[in-house]
Amino acid sequence: MLAFFRRLSSGGVAIGAAFLTGMMVLIVANIIYRLFGHVIPGSYEISTLMIVVAVAFALGYAAVHNSHIVVKIVVTRLPQRWQSILGVLMSLISLATWAVIAFASYNVLSQRWLTEMTDLLDIPYLPFRMIFVLGLAILCLIYITDLVRALRGVLKR
Amino acid sequence: MSPITIGIIGFAALFALLAFGLPIGVGMAVVGFGGLWVLISQGAAIAKMGLIPFDTVASWDLATLPLFLLMAHVIFASGLSRDLYDVAAKWIGHQRGGIAMATVGGCAGFAAVSASSIATSVTMGLVALPEMKRYNYDPALSTGCVAAGGTIGQLIPPSAGLITYGIITETSIGRLFIGGLVPGILEALFYMTTIYILCTWKPGLGPRGPAYSFREKMASFASCGEIVGLIAVVLGGLFAGWFTPTEAGAVGAFGAIFFSLFRRRLNWEKFKHALVETMKTTGMLYGILIGAFIFKYFMAVTQIPFVLADVVGGLPLPPLVIMVLIMLVFVFLGCIMDALTMILLTIPIFFPLVLSLGFDAIWFGIIVVRMVEIGLITPPIGMNVYAISGIAPDVPITTIFKGVVPFLIADFFHVALLLFVPAVVLFLPNLMMG
Numbered sequence: 001m002l003a004f005f006r007r008l009s010s011g012g013v014a015i016g017a018a019f020l021t022g023m024m025v026l027i028v029a030n031i032i033y034r035l036f037g038h039v040i041p042g043s044y045e046i047s048t049l050m051i052v053v054a055v056a057f058a059l060g061y062a063a064v065h066n067s068h069i070v071v072k073i074v075v076t077r078l079p080q081r082w083q084s085i086l087g088v089l090m091s092l093i094s095l096a097t098w099a100v101i102a103f104a105s106y107n108v109l110s111q112r113w114l115t116e117m118t119d120l121l122d123i124p125y126l127p128f129r130m131i132f133v134l135g136l137a138i139l140c141l142i143y144i145t146d147l148v149r150a151l152r153g154v155l156k157r
Numbered sequence: 158m159s160p161i162t163i164g165i166i167g168f169a170a171l172f173a174l175l176a177f178g179l180p181i182g183v184g185m186a187v188v189g190f191g192g193l194w195v196l197i198s199q200g201a202a203i204a205k206m207g208l209i210p211f212d213t214v215a216s217w218d219l220a221t222l223p224l225f226l227l228m229a230h231v232i233f234a235s236g237l238s239r240d241l242y243d244v245a246a247k248w249i250g251h252q253r254g255g256i257a258m259a260t261v262g263g264c265a266g267f268a269a270v271s272a273s274s275i276a277t278s279v280t281m282g283l284v285a286l287p288e289m290k291r292y293n294y295d296p297a298l299s300t301g302c303v304a305a306g307g308t309i310g311q312l313i314p315p316s317a318g319l320i321t322y323g324i325i326t327e328t329s330i331g332r333l334f335i336g337g338l339v340p341g342i343l344e345a346l347f348y349m350t351t352i353y354i355l356c357t358w359k360p361g362l363g364p365r366g367p368a369y370s371f372r373e374k375m376a377s378f379a380s381c382g383e384i385v386g387l388i389a390v391v392l393g394g395l396f397a398g399w400f401t402p403t404e405a406g407a408v409g410a411f412g413a414i415f416f417s418l419f420r421r422r423l424n425w426e427k428f429k430h431a432l433v434e435t436m437k438t439t440g441m442l443y444g445i446l447i448g449a450f451i452f453k454y455f456m457a458v459t460q461i462p463f464v465l466a467d468v469v470g471g472l473p474l475p476p477l478v479i480m481v482l483i484m485l486v487f488v489f490l491g492c493i494m495d496a497l498t499m500i501l502l503t504i505p506i507f508f509p510l511v512l513s514l515g516f517d518a519i520w521f522g523i524i525v526v527r528m529v530e531i532g533l534i535t536p537p538i539g540m541n542v543y544a545i546s547g548i549a550p551d552v553p554i555t556t557i558f559k560g561v562v563p564f565l566i567a568d569f570f571h572v573a574l575l576l577f578v579p580a581v582v583l584f585l586p587n588l589m590m591g
Binding site: 013016017020021023024025027028030031044047048049051052054055056057058059060061062063065074075086087089090093094096097098100101103104105106107108128129132136 | 174176177178179180183186187190203204205206207208210211214215216217219220223224227399400403404407408410411432433435436437438439440441443444447
């Protein structure tokens with residue numbers, strides 16, 4: 001299961017990285033245009049939308065690689081059994097928190113899907129909010145596998 | 158229950174959850190969510206959980222972070238960072254402790270392309286530690302100087318700490334970057350002086366490295382001319398007002414890719430690796446930032462920052478004494494927390510207080526980043542020390558902590574200088590931006 005999510009997250013991170021690179025190129029192109037007295041209309045708006053795609057997939061990728069920062073100063077001093085139980089509890093809280101964020105983000109998406117546009121180019125926010133919710137959903141799936149793994153660890157003991 | 162009591166309970170719950178191993182971003186988000194639920198309503202709390210994360214992610218200002226991260230990862234992947242070290246090693250490596258001083262110089266150079274202290278430490282550590290081992294440097298000095306030298310990464314722009322502080326407090330990131338430049342260079346000089354004193358006192362700590370001819374020294378500049386030019390364009394353009402910090406990040410990342418390709422140092426595999434590492438760090442940072450912005454909103458609703466500003470501001474103590482107390486809080490937190498968490502947790506509380514005491518927002522930003530940097534090399538968390546331990550597994554961690562002690566003493570004098578002579582920070586931003 002984790003292997004599948006790793007692949008899913010790697011696919012997502014490739015899309016995210018492409019958008020990050022695209023954003024970089026767009027910003028630099030706009031600066032070069034500016035030297036000649038022109039601007040790329042809405043480059044600022046497009047950039048902020050592109051970073052949404054990059055971050056949406058980066059969140060899950062960081063979770064797959066356990067990159068989210070944890071302070072381990074107390075936990076590591078506890079007996080192994082307590083560490084495992086706390087691991088389950090913390091995975092559960094992480095999952096619940098990201099699930100609430102995903103659910104609430106979906107709520108916003110469903111309420112604003114027809115009305116929300118960027119100021120200059122009238123680009124609808126809808127696809128970007130959808131991608132953000134998708135990224136959060138992938139993150140939740142990763143935390144579910146984390147939780148299952150942590151539970152297995154406790155049961156084994 | 159009053160909002161302030163709920164805020165205090167929220168803080169206590171957050172510390173407990175973090176101590177039990179909850180990821181920092183999740184901890185701040187869950188406490189912020191719970192607090193808003195109790196203080197306002199369930200509906201309002203859920204609404205905020207839907208709005209704040211997307212607004213945090215779709216932020217032009219925060220996009221600065223992944224772009225500067227990409228710049229640093231490309232420079233690291235292409236090996237251009239080594240050239241910065243080589244320049245310093247060729248010019249001062251023949252002095253007593255010269256290779257350690259060159260390492261600090263390399264850290265200062267890499268700091269100008271990296272937004273992270275740990276990245277600076279690890280990058281320079283990978284290059285410099287084998288060199289110092291080869292010349293029989295004392296392991297405590299060699300690892301200590303790399304761990305401490307890395308902290309320059311957060312002061313010399315670009316800096317993730319300064320960007321985060323600027324966004325949280327709505328202070329100009331450009332001014333913060335300019336404000337960090339002189340203190341960062343001074344920090345490097347303080348560290349070099351420390352190494353010089355140590356190696357003059359005990360020459361065995363840092364033997365002389367090889368000497369190079371003037372021609373070889375000048376030639377070393379040619380090897381990193383592009384990177385120095387890139388730093389000049391990125392920082393110069395930012396300081397001159399040609400582009401915003403986010404645009405500077407894009408120019409830096411683009412320039413790093415361009416020059417790495419030009420020097421045939423970057424292939425597809427290396428570029429892919431740099432991108433993937435950037436995405437991983439970006440995910441980690443935004444995970445924290447989303448939680449921090451939810452927590453910040455909760456703190457604002459509790460009114461704690463403003464009440465604290467009123468109460469502490471009314472104490473019969475000189476502002477400088479209160480500032481010293483705030484700094485001691487940072488020293489304490491630095492022992493148990495990482496840099497970004499400290500900034501995100503404390504700034505919403507302290508910032509209104511500091512402004513009410515009449516201190517400058519730019520100056521305070523530099524002080525905050527300086528203090529959280531010190532936390533990166535103090536036990537028991539000292540993340541830079543652990544990072545160096547990871548790349549120098551043959552050196553016990555206690556030896557590395559012993560090695561950073563002289564640099565902590567230098568830090569004390571450096572912080573005192575910044576505290577009592579604010580012009581060190583403010584002179585340049587005032588001169589360049591009015």
